[in-house]
Amino acid sequence: MAYESHQPSAIAGFSDRSLKAASKDGSQIFVWLRSLASLLIITSVSFLMADRELYTAFDDENNIAYFKADSAEIVQRISSLQDPKFLVFDEPLWDIYTAFTGILLGPEDAFRLTLFLSTFLFLYCSTILGGGNWIIITFLFLIHYGLATQMYYNQMRQGVALSVFLVLLVSLKILSNSSRKIFSSFIAIFIHTSFLVVFASALVSAMKPIIRIIVGILGISTLLLLFQTQDLFEFVNAGRREGLYEGTDSLNLNFYISKIPVYAAIFYLLLPRKNDLDNSEFYHFTLILTIISISLTLVHSAGARLINNSEAMMCILVARNIKFRAGQVAFGIFVFSIVVTNIFVDRQATVASQESIITRWQLILFSEPYY
Template sequence: MLGLSKNNLGNLRLDVKIHPLVSFIGIILFLTIGILLSTRNLDIAKDDHNYLSYFYYRKFEEADSFLIYLIEEPLWRLYTTSIVAVFKPENALRFTLFISTLMFLFSVNRVNVRMFIFVALIFILHSHFATQMYFNQIRQGLALSVFLFCTIYNRKPLLGAVIATLFHTSFIFPLIIIFLISKVNSVKWIIIYSIIGIGILYLSVNVLGQLDIGRRTNSYSFESKLSVNFYISIFLRYIPLLFLMKFYGDKGTSSFWYKLSLSSFIIIVPFTLFYLAAGRLMYYVSVFFLLMILEQSRSLGGKLGLLYYILFLIVDLFLFESTVISDWGLIISS
C-alpha cells in the first residue's frame, strides 16, 4: 500500500556489499555530523527562537476547515507537544536536529552504501542541506528525512510523502509529483502531465496565495528574488545531469529517482517564476537529483554526474554568496 509496483522496487537503491570496518567508519562519520549540528548554540540560526517556541508553548491553531487543519501541519504539532513530555524544550529541539540529520544521511547513503564519503561531503557543503534544512529550516528537513526513510528503507514513497506533508505543508508538491510518476511509466507522458501540472498551478496561484501555504509566504520567498543568474545556474546545474543519466546511466529513464527529478524540475522551476513561496521547494529538487546520481553511480553517467554535482558545489562556495563556510564556523565555534 502506498508503495511502488513490484517492477519498480529495485529502482530506489543499490543493494551492494561493504566491508564492516568501512561501514563502521561511515557510521562514526554520520554520528559526528549529527552531534555537531545538534549540540550547537540554539541562538545562532535565524529561526532558532521560532522553533523553540513550538516546544515551549503548546500551540493549537483553530481551523475553519479540514484543509486549513492540514495546512497547519498536524503531525508536527503533535510531535512538538508530545516530545516535551520526555525532553526539555531545548533538548527536544536538539533531539530533532540529531534524528533528522541521521535519517537523512543514512537514508541517502543507503542508495549506495559505498558512497558514504561523498554523501557526507555533499551534505556538509551543499547550501540546501546541513546549513539550511538541518540548521535553519528544521521542520522542512524533518519532513524530508521522514520521506527519505519511508521511501528508501520501506520502499513506500507515497506513504512517506503523505506523512512528510503532515510535518511540512510544502511537501504537498512532491506528493503530487510522486503520485503522478507512480501511475505513469512513460517519460513522454510524465513530461506532458508535468507541463499540464505547471499550467494548473499557474491558474491556481490566487488560491495558493489565499491559503498562503501555512500563512508563511513571505518567510519562504528567496532573498535573491530569483534573478536571471539563478535560472541560468539552475539549468546549467541540472539539465546536463538528466542527459548524462539518460544516455550513460545504467538505469536510464526507468529509475524512480530519474522520473522524480525530471518531473520536479519541470514543475517546480517554472513555479518559482510566479509564486515566491515555491523557492524553498528547490531544496527538494537538489536532493532528488543527488539520489538519481547515487543510484546510477556505478555507470559512466553516474560517475560523471557525481563529479559534475560536486563541481557546482565548489562553484557555489567560491563564486556565489554562499554562507556555508561561515555557518559551519558558527556551528563549530559554538
C-alpha cells in the same frame, strides 16, 4: 523491487547479502570495519549538527518555541485537526511531535534530539538509496548550501520532513517503489507543506510516459494560470507563514542561467540504461520534481525552497550512479555547481545576514563568525 537492490550492499556492507558474500572470500572483517567507519562518520556529523550553540540560526527561536507548548496548547492543536485547511497546510504532525517531545525532554533538549535524528536519518537513508556510497552522500550534504547549512540548520521543519520521507521510502518494502514514494511524500506533507510538490511529482512519475507528459503540461499550465489570479502561497498561509516571504529576493536570471544547464547535463548523463527499472523510477521522479520546482520558482520566490528538495534527490541520484563514468562526470558537474553557488551566495551576503555558507559553518563549529 527495493530501491537498493541495484547495488550489492546498502551501507558499506550492512546488508545480509553482502556479509554472506564477504564471509566466502574471507573479507567479512573488512566489511564490518567499513560499516563501523561509515556509522561513526554519520553519527559524528549528526552530533556536530545537534551540538551547536542554540539561537545562532535565524529560525532557532521560532523552532524552539514549538517545543514549548503546554497541555492547553496541545489540546488546541489536536482539536484543530478538524479543520481541513489546518490539517493539510499547517503541518499538524510537526505540531503534535514538538508539543509532546517538548514536554517529555524540555524544549532545547527536544530541539537538539530532533536535529540529531533528522540529520542521521537523512545521511543513513540517503546512503541506502544511494547504493551504499556514504562518502559521496556525506560530502554533498556538508558542502550543499541547502542541506547542512539550511534544512538541517535553519529551515528545520523542511529537513525533518525530508528525513521522514526518506525513512518511509527505505522502510516500506511491502509497497511498490511508486506506491512508497506516493505514501511517503503524503505523510511528509503533514510536517512541511513543500512536500505537496513532492507528492504531486510522485503521482506523475507513477503514470505511463505519455500520460506523464500530458498531465505535467496541463498541471504546470494550470498552476501558472492560478498564480495569475490568486497567490496560492498566500492561500496556504495558515498563520505561521505570515510575512515569512516578505522581502525575499526573487530568483534572478543568474539562477536560471547557472542551474538549468547543470540540471540538463546531469539528467542527460544519468539517463538510465534500458531494463534498469529500479534506477529509472527514481530518475524520472527526481526529474519531474526538478521540473515542477523550477516552474514554481517562476511565479513566487518562496518556490526556491522547493529546489532544496529536488537537489537532495539529485545527491542520491548522483551517488547511485557514481560507479559509472557518466555518474562520475555528473558528480563533478554537480560539485562544481554547488561550489559556484556557494561562492556567489557568499559574495552577496554579509556577516550580519548569516546567508554566507562560511558564516553558517563558523556558527555551527565555533558559535560565532570569525571574520
